[in-house]
Structure formats: structure tokens, C-alpha cells
Amino acid sequence: MMNRRTWYITAIVLFLPLVLWYASRFSDLPEMTFAEAALEEDHTKRVAVTGKLVAANNVVSGGESSLTFYLVDDDGKKERVVYEGKEKVTTTDVGEASEISVVGHMCSDKEGPRFHAKQLYLSE
Amino acid sequence: MAGDIGSFLIALGFSAGLLSGLFYVQAIRSPKESSLNIARGSFYVMVFAVMFASAILMYVILNHQFQYHYVWAHSSTNLARPFLVAAFYSGQEGSFMLWTLLTSLIGVFVLGYAQRYRYEAEAMSVYMIVITLLLLILVVDSPFHTIFSAFADQTLPADFIPPDGRGLNPQLENLWITIHPPMLFTGFAAMTVPFVFAIAGLIRRDYQRWISIALPWTLFASMVLGFGIMLGGWWAYETLGWGGYWAWDPVENSSLIPWLICVSLVHTMIVQNRTGVVERGKTKKIGGLVRTNFVLAVCAFSGILYSTFLTRSGVLDDTSVHSFVTPGNFVYAVLLVILLTFLLTGLSAILWRWRDLSMKMLELKTMSRENWLGIGSAVLLASAFIVFVGTSWPILMPLIGKPKAKIDMSFYNNTHLWLGLAIVLINALSISLKWKNTSGEELKKSMRVTLPISAGTAVLVTLWTEVTDPPFVLLMFGALLALITNLIETVRYIRANGRMAGAYIAHMGLALLIIGVIFTSRYSLTEHVQIVEGESTEVFGYTASFIGRDTIERKKRDREKYEFKIKLEKDGSESIVRPVIFWSDFNQREQAFLEPGILYHPTGDLYISPKSLEVVGGDPTVVLAKGEKVIVPQDSSLEVRFEKFDMSRAETEGLQGAVLDVRLPDTSFYFTAYRQMDGRYALNALPRTDVSVGFAELIVDQEELAHSKARIRFASRLRESSPEKQAITLDVSIKPFINLVWGGVIVMVIGFFISILRRRKELSQFEAFVPEESGRDQTRDIS
Numbered sequence: 001m002m003n004r005r006t007w008y009i010t011a012i013v014l015f016l017p018l019v020l021w022y023a024s025r026f027s028d029l030p031e032m033t034f035a036e037a038a039l040e041e042d043h044t045k046r047v048a049v050t051g052k053l054v055a056a057n058n059v060v061s062g063g064e065s066s067l068t069f070y071l072v073d074d075d076g077k078k079e080r081v082v083y084e085g086k087e088k089v090t091t092t093d094v095g096e097a098s099e100i101s102v103v104g105h106m107c108s109d110k111e112g113p114r115f116h117a118k119q120l121y122l123s124e
Numbered sequence: 125m126a127g128d129i130g131s132f133l134i135a136l137g138f139s140a141g142l143l144s145g146l147f148y149v150q151a152i153r154s155p156k157e158s159s160l161n162i163a164r165g166s167f168y169v170m171v172f173a174v175m176f177a178s179a180i181l182m183y184v185i186l187n188h189q190f191q192y193h194y195v196w197a198h199s200s201t202n203l204a205r206p207f208l209v210a211a212f213y214s215g216q217e218g219s220f221m222l223w224t225l226l227t228s229l230i231g232v233f234v235l236g237y238a239q240r241y242r243y244e245a246e247a248m249s250v251y252m253i254v255i256t257l258l259l260l261i262l263v264v265d266s267p268f269h270t271i272f273s274a275f276a277d278q279t280l281p282a283d284f285i286p287p288d289g290r291g292l293n294p295q296l297e298n299l300w301i302t303i304h305p306p307m308l309f310t311g312f313a314a315m316t317v318p319f320v321f322a323i324a325g326l327i328r329r330d331y332q333r334w335i336s337i338a339l340p341w342t343l344f345a346s347m348v349l350g351f352g353i354m355l356g357g358w359w360a361y362e363t364l365g366w367g368g369y370w371a372w373d374p375v376e377n378s379s380l381i382p383w384l385i386c387v388s389l390v391h392t393m394i395v396q397n398r399t400g401v402v403e404r405g406k407t408k409k410i411g412g413l414v415r416t417n418f419v420l421a422v423c424a425f426s427g428i429l430y431s432t433f434l435t436r437s438g439v440l441d442d443t444s445v446h447s448f449v450t451p452g453n454f455v456y457a458v459l460l461v462i463l464l465t466f467l468l469t470g471l472s473a474i475l476w477r478w479r480d481l482s483m484k485m486l487e488l489k490t491m492s493r494e495n496w497l498g499i500g501s502a503v504l505l506a507s508a509f510i511v512f513v514g515t516s517w518p519i520l521m522p523l524i525g526k527p528k529a530k531i532d533m534s535f536y537n538n539t540h541l542w543l544g545l546a547i548v549l550i551n552a553l554s555i556s557l558k559w560k561n562t563s564g565e566e567l568k569k570s571m572r573v574t575l576p577i578s579a580g581t582a583v584l585v586t587l588w589t590e591v592t593d594p595p596f597v598l599l600m601f602g603a604l605l606a607l608i609t610n611l612i613e614t615v616r617y618i619r620a621n622g623r624m625a626g627a628y629i630a631h632m633g634l635a636l637l638i639i640g641v642i643f644t645s646r647y648s649l650t651e652h653v654q655i656v657e658g659e660s661t662e663v664f665g666y667t668a669s670f671i672g673r674d675t676i677e678r679k680k681r682d683r684e685k686y687e688f689k690i691k692l693e694k695d696g697s698e699s700i701v702r703p704v705i706f707w708s709d710f711n712q713r714e715q716a717f718l719e720p721g722i723l724y725h726p727t728g729d730l731y732i733s734p735k736s737l738e739v740v741g742g743d744p745t746v747v748l749a750k751g752e753k754v755i756v757p758q759d760s761s762l763e764v765r766f767e768k769f770d771m772s773r774a775e776t777e778g779l780q781g782a783v784l785d786v787r788l789p790d791t792s793f794y795f796t797a798y799r800q801m802d803g804r805y806a807l808n809a810l811p812r813t814d815v816s817v818g819f820a821e822l823i824v825d826q827e828e829l830a831h832s833k834a835r836i837r838f839a840s841r842l843r844e845s846s847p848e849k850q851a852i853t854l855d856v857s858i859k860p861f862i863n864l865v866w867g868g869v870i871v872m873v874i875g876f877f878i879s880i881l882r883r884r885k886e887l888s889q890f891e892a893f894v895p896e897e898s899g900r901d902q903t904r905d906i907s
Contacts, residue, residue, distance in 0.1 A: 004487075008502075015506065022535070023513050027521075029529035044825075048527045103527045121527050 029103065034071075034079040034115065037106045048103045049073055049115065056095035069094055071102065071115070079106075080114040089120055097122035127192050127268035130180040134266060137173035137224075138259040140166045145252030151245035152327060160245065167235065167248065170255065174228045178212075178221055181267050185211050191285045193274035194218060194267040200291035202680050207292055210301040213309070214292055216436055216455075217267035222306065224258040226313040231255065234317055234341075238324075241337050241405075246324030254316050257462050265455050291682060294708045294717055300359035304352060308379060311349025315382060315428045317341035318389065319470065322421035326473045329480060331414050332400045332407040335393050336890050338421070340883040342393060345424075346386045347876030353379050354869040365703075365718040365733045367650070367857055369865065372536040377515040378434045382427030384508035388501040389420040395494045395501075398559060399486055402890045412486030413498060415474065420505075422470030427508075429463040439519055489561040496554035503550060507543045511536065537645070541595050544638055548602035551631055552578075552609045574612065578605035589647065589860070596646050600639065607635035623882040630875025633868045640864030643728075650857040655690070656740055657850045664730065664858055667693040671700075673850075682709040684778060684801050688852055690732060692723060699723055703734040703854065707801035713774050715824060716801075728860040735853040737803045738821055743839040745820050749831065753785075758840040759815050763787040766834055769822070770796055782819040782834040786810055797836065803850065807839050814841045 032040070032047045040047060053059070054070035061067055067083040081102050083089065094100065103119035144166035151159040181194075186208055190196040198218065199211035213222040231251055238247040272282050318338045325334030356376065357369035370376065392413045400411025434440055437456045474481070488495040513520075514531040521529050556562075556570040582601035585591065591600055610628040617625035651663050660669035669691040677685045685706035692699050701721030707713040716737075723730040746754045753765035763786075770781030781796045791812075797819035799805035807816035821835035 011502075015509075019510055019513050022539070023510075023517060023531055026514075026532040026535035027517065027529040028532055029527055048529075101527050119527060121522070121525065123525055 033073045033075045034077045034106070035075060037115065038108075038113070040105065043105050043107070045105065046103055046118070047105060048101050049079075050099060050101040052099060053094060053097065054078055059091040059094045061091050067091065067094060067120075071100060080112070081117050082114050083117040083120055085118045085120065087120070089122075093122055094120070097124070099123040126180050126184050126189065127270065130177045130184075130268040131266055133173045133177035133180065134259060134262045134268075137170045137177065137228075138256060138263050140170040140173060141252055141256035141259055144170060145249055145256055148245050148249035148252055152249060155245060163245075163248065163252075164235070167231070167252065170252075170259075171228045171232060174225050174259070177262075178225045181218065181221060182209070182212055184268075185209075188289070189285075190287070190289050191270050191272075191283075192267070193269045193271050196271055196286050196289045198289070198292060200289040200682070202288075202682065203292060203297075206299065206302050207297050210296065210305075211292055213305050214296055214301070215267075217262070217265050219305065219309070220258065220261050220265065221267055223309045223312055224255065224262060226306075226309050227255050227258060227316060230310075230313050230317070234320070237337075241333075243321065243324050243328070243334075243337065246327045247320045250320040250323045251316065254320070254466075257458075257465070261455060261458055261462075264458060291710060294683060294706065294710055295363060298359065298363045300355060300363065304355040304359050307348060307355055308352035311345055311352045311379075311383075312428050312432075314341060314345035314348055315386060315425055318345065318386070318421045319425035319466070322418050323470060323473055326418065326477050329477065330407065331477075331481065332396070332410045333402055333405070333890075335396050335400070335411070335417060336402060336883070336887050339390070339393050339397060340880050340887065342386060342390050342421075343876055343880045343883060346383065346390055347873055347880070349379065349383045349386065350876070351869065351873050353383060354866075358866065361862075362722065363719055365720040367648075367720070367731055367733050367855060369644075369862075372511075372514070372533045374440050374515045374518070374530070375431075375435050377511045377536075378427075378431035381508050381512050381515070382424050382431060384504050384511070385420055385424040385427050388504035388508070389417065389424055391497045391501040391504070392416050392420060395488075395497050398494055399488075405890070410483065412488060412494065414483070415481050416498075416501075418474045418481070419471075422467065422474065426463065426467040426470065429459075429466055433459045433463050434515070434519075491557060491562045491564075491567065493554050493557040493559050493562075496550055496557060500547065500550040500554060503543060503546045507540065507547075510539050510543070541599065544641075545595070545599045545602050548599070548606040548635060548638060551634070552602070552605040555606075555609045555613055555628070555631070571609075574605060574609045578608050581608070589643070591642065591647065593646065596642055600642055603635045603638040603642070607632055607639070610635065623878060623885060626875050626878030626880075626882055628875070629878060630872045633870070633872025633875055635868070636864050636871060637868030640861055640866075640868055643861040644859050644865060647860050648857055650855055652735075652853070652855055654851050654853045657852075660691075663856045665694055666730065668854075668856070669693075670850075670852055676704070683707060684713075686802060688721075688734065690721060690852075690854070692730065701730070701732050703732050703852075705734050705737055705802075705852075707778070709775055712771070713778065713780075713801050714771075726863060728858055729862050731857040731859050733855040733857070735855055737850060737852050739803055739805075739848045740851045741848045743837055745835045745837045747823065747833050747835050749833045754836075756815055756838050758838055758843075759813060761789050762810075762813055762815060764817070764836070764838075766836070767794065769832070769834070773798070774801075780819065780822055782822075782836065784817065784836070788812060805837075807837065809841060815839070816841055 029046055029048050032049055034049055037047050037049055051071040051073040054072055059067060059069040067089060069081055070078055071081050072078045101121035102115055102117040104115060104117035107114055107116045144163045147159045147163035147166065151163060184192055185195050185199050188195070188199070188201050194215055194217050198215045199208055203211065213219045234251060235244065235248060238244045271284060271286065272280055318341055321334045321338035325331060361369040395413050396411035396417055398411065401408035437459055488498065514535050517531045518528045521527060552574070556567060556574065558566065578601060581604050582597065585600060586597055591597060610631040613628040614625045614632060617628065649664065653661050653663055653668070655661050655668060655670040657670050657672065660667050671689045671691050673689065674687045675685065676687050677683060683706050685704060687702045687704050690701050690703065692701060701723050703721035704719035706717050708717060718734050721732040744757060748754060748766035750766060750768055753763055756762040756764055765785040767783040767785045770783050773779040773781065778801045779798045780801065781798050784795045784797060786793055786795050795810060795817065797808060797817050799819040805818045805820060807818040809816050816839045818837040819834060820837040823833040823835060825831040
């Protein structure tokens with residue numbers, strides 16, 4: 001028979017990861033590929049796509065917090081990303097990142113298809 | 125001048141607080157009356173400095189001294205007196221001032237209390253550290269900074285005084301603001317007391333007495349903080365117009381977490397109090413859950429600091445409607461340091477005494493009340509942890525390199541459906557059990573009445589109200605079982621000794637609250653209707669007519685505010701509810717503020733939330749995004765492209781403009797059509813054409829303002845068009861038994877209050893004839 005202390009410890013050890021796993025199912029930010037993001041019909045819904053920068057010397061700055069670059073996702077699909085967010089990010093920051101997560105949504109209008117990002121997460 | 129005195133008083137308070145803390149620490153090491161006198165004197169200097177600094181802040185607000193940045197940013201000359209008083213704490217610096225003031229004032233009572241139970245040096249030294257760190261924030265982030273210093277990078281003259289202030293957020297201009305934040309901050313301040321007595325207990329190696337000393341304060345903190353949280357719910361329900369009272373917003377949650385821990389602490393303290401023995405101020409036996417109580421006291425207070433960190437640090441930007449503006453790196457760092465200091469110091473103090481605390485675990489009988497109180501506390505802690513994880517998700521994700529994301533409300537709802545059920549069932553069971561041990565027969569006997577009555581009532585309620593979802597039926601049964609069990613105990617104790625009934629009354633309040641939540645969350649009904657002025661529609665058996673609108677608060681030039689009169693008729697009786705839509709300079713009139721109209725009824729409110737206002741009838745309209753063009757229906761040779769919005773006249777004249785690029789076969793020109801904030805607009809002739817154009821509606825894209833659209837109306841000047849009318853779009857909801865939510869909270873507060881009286885009385889009995897050195901010795905289990 002386990003004593004009360006062992007019961008408590010067992011319950012805590014099982015409970016903590018269970019809550020974290022369950023919470024992860026309710027995140028409002030689904031992780032997708034560019035192809036999946038393009039199929040998302042609700043354009044107000046944010047999605048996250050993670051990938052690698054195509055060419056570090058091809059990052060174009062369009063102002064203080066505006067950048068354009070190309071990202072290739074885990075499926076190998078290359079997409080133009082236009083970042084317009086609150087955080088100031090430099091071309092060097094993006095160029096030096098080993099992996100980039102972009103948060104926003106796919107757009108397709110007269111300027112052509114692109115991923116409109118409002119947040120960038122850069123991995124060293 | 126006044127600001128200089130205020131800043132000086134804050135600095136004086138900080139210095140005096142620091143001095144008091146140092147002398148109290150000195151008094152712990154070597155308890156001399158001279159050290160204590162200096163500590164007490166410095167404490168009172170600190171209290172008076174904080175009181176006078178607060179009075180000066182109130183003075184400069186009431187006298188519209190806009191040379192102070194805080195006064196300019198949070199008040200204006202057209203604010204009514206109660207809202208000027210509320211401006212005191214509506215911003216970041218002022219809310220820290222209020223928290224410091226309340227902590228200081230509560231400190232006066234704590235000082236007398238600690239002296240009476242010979243805990244002064246230990247308790248007050250910790251208390252002074254808390255107040256001093258709060259004062260440190262005020263030294264850095266003072267409400268007395270001048271406009272000149274706040275905008276030092278702009279070339280303002282040193283004596284510049286703005287003619288008026290920016291004013292209060294108009295959504296805060298509601299009487300609830302005069303009650304909700306002070307109540308919440310009183311709860312925050314009171315939560316300091318169990319923490320300081322816990323640490324003082326560890327310093328003194330007194331592991332039992334501190335429980336009975338801190339218990340009344342823990343009850344007080346739970347009562348006030350819980351009431352403060354629910355007042356926020358009332359406020360949201362009556363003012364914000366989204367139709368609910370609880371949205372699991374990170375800031376609501378961050379107050380809920382310490383409250384849940386505090387309520388859990390109350391129960392574990394009761395277990396230790398019940399299983400331990402203190403006689404005449406001496407510990408005879410240490411009760412169960414000793415370490416749990418120390419850990420929970422530290423966590424409850426750290427929860428308050430975490431709540432402050434979440435609210436004030438700006439880390440929840442984009443995920444909460446409550447977050448204050450980003451406070452600057454230094455305040456962010458100070459908040460983080462304070463949070464970590466108290467959490468780590470508290471936990472270190474427990475580890476420091478770990479050997480003392482490693483006594484044999486008190487074995488509680490499975491079928492004893494104390495065992496189930498402990499289990500109930502664990503469920504409350506599970507709830508606190510779940511809310512903590514969900515609330516902290518936007519912070520946790522970036523820490524592991526993932527994008528910032530928030531958790532959907534259904535996470536909390538799904539988990540708390542079952543946690544709520546567990547809580548009410550455990551409550552009913554624990555109340556049905558005896559202390560120490562209960563035989564099966566005794567349990568059967570005590571539940572012989574409550575179980576069938578609850579089951580029968582649950583069936584009747586289910587049939588009557590059509591509550592049919594199995595989890596909700598179960599929760600309803602559990603809540604009714606808890607309600608009836610506690611009702612029987614309440615009646616029994618009121619006859620014998622009213623003070624003993626507090627806990628049962630509080631639990632009845634909880635059960636009523638949960639029943640109210642079941643109805644309002646699961647069985648609210650909403651219909652989306654549009655009513656044209658002068659017409660009516662059927663909704664939930666009412667005939668709702670839009671009979672007109674009144675302009676209100678005309679004297680306030682910073683807003684356009686309209687009250688819409690909706691007449692409701694049912695079974696021969698009629699009432700008028702008045703939802704409100706207004707535009708304010710506070711947000712440059714970019715987005716309307718919406719206030720609901722409520723028809724109150726004992727069995728359920730009819731809640732009418734305005735959504736939008738538009739003009740219907742007349743000529744056809746087209747909706748255009750920026751850059752889109754259209755061939756004008758009345759003239760195919762005419763093409764109009766929507767260029768951009770023009771808000772240059774919004775603030776001064778209340779006009780929104782849509783700039784149109786008009787192209788005729790031989791020429792083109794720009795033309796700006798205007799509309800007023802309340803939806804009115806004129807049709808203006810396009811030069812060289814037979815067409816008139818009007819800007820009928822601005823369709824705001826909340827996610828991206830740049831994607832907002834314009835509804836443009838074209839009319840032929842050669843043909844007469846049909847008359848235009850206003851139409852209001854409403855969400856009409858039935859909120860069944862919402863009064864149980866409010867009533868439940870009030871009953872719970874009454875229960876807490878009676879419990880405080882009981883514990884104070886018990887404490888004076890335990891502590892009769894307190895010997896000089898009581899609690900100084902190590903009070904291990906000596907039974």
C-alpha cells in the first residue's frame with residue numbers, strides 16, 4: 001500500500017504534465033505549413049509557420065518595423081513573407097536566425113500571394 | 125510645489141519604512157525596547173508620509189493640476205467628483221499608491237495585533253520589507269512627475285500646463301469603479317498578513333500558533349479579494365456589453381489564482397488548527413499539514429505579486445483587455461525582482477526549517493472531515509494551477525521558443541466543469557462527516573435526508589429548466605447537495621451558536637453561485653436582431669420596439685453619446701430599456717463604446733447589448749476596401765475607386781471621411797464624402813454628374829484597421845429615393861437566474877465575515893494569559 005505522501009507525489013507528477021498537454025490543445029495559434037495556411041478560410045485567424053530563411057542577403061527593409069523575405073517551410077514550400085509588426089526587427093536579426101516562426105495569415109490579392117506576419121520569432 | 129512635497133513624502137516613506145524594517149530585524153536578533161521604539165516610530169512616520177502623499181495626489185487631481193503627467197493622463201475638467209476620486213487609482217502609478225496606502229493602513233492594525241500576540245518584531249520586519257518595496261516602485265514610477273519631465277524629449281516650456289487632461293477611459297465612468305478597485309487592492313493588501321505571520325512563525329520556530337493568529341486575516345483576505353473579483357464581474361456585466369461577467373481574461377484570472385490558493389489555505393489552516401492544540405499561548409501539539417500551510421501562505425502572496433507582474437509589466441500585451449501600458453524596463457525589473465524575492469525567500473525560509481518541519485506525518489482517517497478538507501483544498505489548488513497554466517501560456521510559450529499564444533476559454537470551462545463538481549461533492553461529503561472519524565452508519569445517517577432531497581430537487585429543477593446535459597445535471601445535483609447539507613448545518617448552528625455557522629453559510633453561497641453559473645453559462649439564450657426606428661420585432665416572447673433615441677451627457681464635448689429607447693411589451697406590461705452607443709475622443713472616436721440595457725427580473729434578466737447602428741432604406745450601397753473600385757449603378761460611365769479614410773476632422777468636428785477617386789470618361793478628381801460618428805451623413809453632389817454620394821458606414825476590421833471598409837451610397841439626382849431610417853442591431857439575451865451568481869457571492873461574503881468573528885473569538889480563548897516567551901521555544905509535537 002502506498003502511503004499518503006507517495007499518493008500526493010504521484011498525483012502531482014501525473015497532474016502537471018497532463019494539464020500542460022491538455023492546455024496545449026486549446027492554444028489559439030495553430031502551427032501550420034504555408035500550404036495549410038493558404039487553405040485557412042478565416043483570414044482574421046492567426047496561424048504560425050516555422051521555416052528557414054531562403055537567402056540572408058534577400059531580406060528587404062521597408063521601414064522601422066517592416067521587412068520582406070522568403071521563407072521555406074518544413075514541407076519545402078517557399079513563400080514571400082511581409083512582416084509588419086510592433087517589434088522593430090532588423091534585416092541582420094532575420095539574416096542571422098537559424099529558424100524563423102512567423103505569425104499571421106496568408107494573403108492573396110493583386111500584389112500576389114504572401115504571408116502577412118505581425119509577429120516574428122527568431123531562433124539563434 | 126504640491127508635487128514636490130508629494131515626491132518628498134514618498135521618499136520619506138521609503139526611507140522611514142527601510143529604517144523601521146532594519147530596526148525590526150535588529151529587534152529579532154536582540155529584542156530591546158529601544159530598537160522596537162525606533163522601528164515603531166519609523167513605521168508611523170512611513171504611514172503618515174504615505175497618507176499625506178496620497179492626500180496630495182488626491183488634491184492635485186481634484187484641483188485639475190495638469191502640470192502633473194498623471195493628473196493630465198487620467199483626469200479632465202469635465203469629470204464628475206466620484207470619477208475624479210477614481211482617477212486616483214485608474215493609472216499605474218496611482219494604483220500602486222492605493223495599494224501602498226491600504227497596505228500601510230492595514231499595517232497599523234497588524235502592528236497592534238502582532239504586539240498583542242507577541243509577534244511584533246518578526247511579523248513587522250517582513251511587513252516592512254513588503255511596504256518598502258512597494259514604496260520603491262513609487263519612488264521610481266512617481267505619480268508626481270511633471271508633464272515637462274515626462275515629455276523631456278519634446279521641446280515643451282518648463283512651465284507648460286495643458287488646459288485640460290486626457291480624461292478617464294469612458295468605460296470606467298461607472299459607479300463600480302469607485303468600489304471594485306479599492307476592494308481588490310484591500311484584498312491584495314490583506315493577503316500580505318498571512319504571509320508575514322507564516323514567515324514570522326518560521327523565524328520563531330512556532331509552527332502551530334501562527335495558524336490561529338493568521339487565520340482571521342486569511343479569512344478576511346479571502347472575503348475581500350473574492351468580493352472584489354466578483355464586483356469586477358458585476359461591472360463587466362452592467363457596463364461592457366459583451367454579455368457576461370467572467371471571460372477568463374488573464375487579468376481576471378491573475379486575481380483568481382491567489383484567491384483560490386488563499387481559500388485552499390483557509391481549509392488547510394483549519395485542519396492544522398483542529399488537529400493541533402494551543403493552550404494559553406503555548407503549543408501542546410502540532411497539527412497536520414504544517415508544511416502545506418507554510419507553502420500555501422507563500423504561494424498565495426506570491427500569487428498576488430504575480431498578478432501585479434502580469435497586469436503591470438506589459439507581458440500580456442495583445443492577450444488581455446486589462447493590461448496597463450508598458451511601464452518601462454525599470455518597473456518591469458523591479459516587479460520581477462519583488463516577485464522572485466518573496467517567492468524564493470519564502471520557500472528558502474521553509475527549507476531552512478525543513479528539519480524542524482519533518483515531523484511524522486499526521487495520519488488522518490479516510491472518513492474524517494479533516495481528511496476531506498485536505499482533499500478539497502487539493503482540488504482548489506488544482507483549479508489554481510490550471511488557471512495559472514492557462515493564464516501564463518502567453519509567457520510560457522516564448523520561453524520555449526514558441527510564438528506567443530493564448531488559451532481558449534473552453535480550456536477553463538471544460539476543466540472547471542469537473543473541478544466544480546468535485547468541489548461541491550467533496551464539500552457536501554466533508555460537512556456530512558465528523559471530525560476524527562466517521563463510521564459508515566453515521567455517514568448514512570447524516571446523508572439520509574440530504575441525498576434524496578438533493579436528488580429529487582435536481583430532477584425537478586432539470587425538468588423545470590430543461591437542464592439536460594449530463595455533466596450539468598451532475599453539477600446541479602452536486603451543488604444542490606452542498607446547498608442542502610450546508611443549509612441543515614446552518615439552521616442547526618444558528619440555534620446553538622450563530623458564530624459557528626459562518627463556514628456553512630459561505631459554502632451555501634458557493635453552491636448558489638455554482639447553480640447560477642450553470643444557468644447563465646450553459647442556458648443563456650441569445651438572438652441577434654435588427655430593429656428599424658419606429659418598427660418592432662418579436663424576441664423571447666417580448667415585442668421589442670425601437671422608439672427613438674436621446675442624446676445624453678450633452679455638456680461633455682469630448683463625446684457623442686446616445687441612449688436608444690427600446691420598448692419591451694409582454695403580457696400587457698411594458699418597460700423601456702436603454703442601451704447606449706457612444707464615441708469618445710479618448711480613442712479618437714475610431715471605435716464606438718457599447719453599453720447594454722438590462723431588464724432586471726428575479727428569475728432572469730433580459731440583456732440587450734447594442735452591436736451597431738446603421739442607416740437603412742434609400743438607395744443601394746456598395747462596400748469597398750481600400751483600392752477597390754466600382755461602376756456607379758446610376759451612371760455606367762462613372763467609376764469610383766475608394767482611396768483611403770480621412771480622419772483629420774474626427775477630433776474637431778466628429779466627422780469621418782472616405783476619399784474617393786472619381787473617374788469620368790474625360791477627367792478624374794478626388795472627392796471626400798463625410799459621415800458623423802452617430803451614423804448620420806449627407807448625400808453630396810459629385811461635380812459634373814447627376815449622381816450624389818454619401819459615406820454610409822465605416823466597417824471596422826478589428827484585427828487590422830488597415831483592412832477596414834467603407835459603405836458608399838450613390839443616389840441619382842434625377843430620381844427620388846426611398847426615405848432612410850436608423851436601424852440598431854442588438855444581441856438580446858436571456859440570463860436565467862443570474863441573481864443566484866450575485867446572491868451567492870453576497871451569501872459567501874456574509875459567511876466569511878461570521879467565520880472571522882468566530883476565529884477571533886477562538887483566538888482570544890487560545891491565547892488567554894499569553895506568557896512573555898510563548899512561542900520562542902521550538903514547538904515540536906509534545907503530545
